[in-house]
Amino acid sequence: MNLEDLTDSAQNYLKCLWTLSEWTGGAVTPSEVARHLDLRPSSVSDQIRRLTLAGLVDHAPYGSVTLTDEGRALALQMVRRHRLAETFLAEMLGYEWDEVHEDADRLEHAISEKMLERIDAALGHPELDPHGDPIPSSDGGLPDRILRPLVDCSVGDHIQMSRIRDADPAVLRHLGSLGIVPGAEFAVTDTGATSGVMLLRSGDLGRDIPLARDIAASIRVLPVSGQPVDGA
Structure with a gap:
């Protein structure tokens, strides 16, 4: 499956699951996703059910949600798009670090792979975004840091x-x-x-x-x- 096969909403959910798990260090509950995305729990449950059927997440009833290997790979692609977009906005367009998130959310769905790689090269292949978040490489690798x-x-x-x-x-x-x-x-x-x-x-x-x-x-x-x- 490719990112282009997913709706913007599904892409957002995968990115959200990865981002939340980065900070918690473990599995994520649907209620955490609902709070993070500011959505109703019923809407989150419906989307997680669809992602489960697509083989992108594992979810036990009333339990936590984890990304499958395929879901993780797609989530990292979305994280890469978002954090490179944030870095581009900050370094090339002069955005402040508190301004980049919202516009990066829009750009991440529209950027082609060709444009993404051009942005990455123009920025000098950064490893971190303006907030210090690691930027996945094109193959899904992450900088090795113990914080x-x-x-x-x-x-x-x-x-x-x-x-x-x-x-x-x-x-x-x-x-x-x-x-x-x-x-x-x-x-x-x-x-x-x-x-x-x-x-x-x-x-x-x-x-x-x-x-x-x-x-x-x-x-x-x-x-x-x-x-x-x-x-x-």
Whole structure:
């Protein structure tokens, strides 16, 4: 089966299932899909039933939904289209990182494979999109990175922001205003275990930046070796 054999809706569901499983690290429930796509549970159930009959997902009654091998391959193609479109909008057209998602959702269904490969080449074959999300290669491969949830870090950890979930543009704008973007380095000075607010020390600012733990849960980081951030 090819992507062109699927409706835009079916393509969206496959991409959604892959994206949600990336963040949860496991299977996804229909209710999670409904929340993510802002659809009625009955509509989601109908589409999942069709995808199951097509052999693209496995779904036990009242259980979770997982992609089959064929479904996974098609989902990764959609993820590649979306994240390359986001990167193109940001790097070539000057979109802010909180603006790219909606238009990339439109472009991903219209881009031909020829155009997609031209975009990939023009961008220099990027591995990450503006939010730090990995861009699958044309054969479905993904960059090999082991990231850690920011909320799992300890006081004194020196970290680099590596991946920030793009579900809410308002959150992205807030994080951008704080300088919390992929590539930025911080030291953890308070985990927020009791207060619910983490404190991150920036060497550039020389002060602590407060960050609610519920927002921090949408951030993945890499440990940074060497000297801690100044003032940490």
